[in-house]
Amino acid sequence: MKTMANRGLPNRGLRGLAACLLVWAFGLGSAQAAGLQVTDDRGVTVRWDAPPQRIVTLLPSLTETVCELGQCHRLVGVDRYSNWPASIAALPRVGGGIDPNVEAIVALRPDAVLLAQSSRVVQRLEALGLKVVALEPKSHADVQRVLGKVAQVLGVDAQATQRIWRHIDAAVSAAAQSLPARVKNTRVYFEVNRAPYGAGTSSFMGETLTRLGVQNILPASLGPFPKLNPEFVVRANPDVIMVGDRNFEGMTQRPGWRSIRAVREERLCVFPNDESDVLVRPGPRMAEAARLMARCLQEKAP
Incomplete structure (x- = not known):
């Protein structure tokens, strides 16, 4: 009886190992079948078998x-x-972003096209079989999410x-801490387009101004x-105006x-084009944008 029991143990062990391997193989196959998927700002889920290499x-x-x-x-191509x-x-x-050359994009054979949700060519690109991810950051939280x-x-x-x-x-916080007390509560207007369009409090630029302690x-x-x-x-009568040279x-x-x-009182900060690009783009250079705003406030705030 002892011998029979000992003979049975390896068989059960092998069967267990085989079962584990089967589960692992099934899981691996399922993961490969699922691939990669991302839900964009439209709520559309885009899928790939593997991370895209041509973007x-x-x-x-x-x-x-x-x-x-x-x-x-x-x-492989940019705006x-x-x-x-x-x-x-x-x-x-x-x-x-508004008027892309669709034919040129298709010719580049991209695995993924990243664009703004407001772009007018999303459906056209998708109809041509391209994988499109629409992302449009407008706030600090959006920048982190995107x-x-x-x-x-x-x-x-x-x-x-x-x-x-x-x-x-941390860099935005450091820029705020670098400002002297006299700057706090300075009333600021940031013009982003001569139409004119301004950067409101709820925009990523407005949020940076708020963190810098100004109004x-x-x-x-x-x-x-x-x-x-x-x-x-004119009625708001800001203490400082920020605007790009363009x-x-x-x-x-x-x-x-x-x-x-x-x-x-000539309290205007007119940013050259390279600095203006940093300021108006909600992306990874937002820390540099905060430093540029802080420098302006140090120099121009009453």
Whole structure:
């Protein structure tokens, strides 16, 4: 009886091992079948068998995010406005986010196209069989979320995104701490387009201003980037105005604007194009944007 029992043990062990191997193989097959999937800002779930290796981006902040995650080498085409980092200079340009060259994009045979949710060509690209991920950050929380979504698309470890976000968040806090007490509560207007459109309190730029301890003349109720009646700014009478060089021409000639304190006392920060690009892109260079705003406030706040 003892001998029979001993003979049975190896058989049961082998059967158990075989069962474990079968479960493992089934699990591996299921994982491979499931592949990679990401739900974009439209609520659409996009799937791949493996992380995409040929990527086209149609928004500068998304281009910068891909590169910040160390995956610049996967980019095969970018929009006409993407200009950072320098390593992407030789990449094919496929138009803008609003007016991309669909034929040029298809010719690049991308595994994934990353673009803004507001882009007009999403459905057309999908109809041509391309995998499209629509992502459009507008707030600090959005920047963190989109960083994570792009990392998912790329198959990058989530810990990398956490490290990047912690660095951004800490740098914005450091910029705020660098400001002298006299700057606090300065009333600021940031013009993002000469229409004019301003950066509201609920925008990522407005959130940065709030963290720097100043007051945005545009309330959150107006939305992230409201179009304004120029008279509104005159009545608000900001202490400091921030604007990119592209949008500065003619600003001080608007009716009544010479009476604005910021204009009258020459408290305007006119950012050159390279700095303006940093400021208006909700991406990984948001920490640098905070430092630029802080520098402006140190120099111009009353």
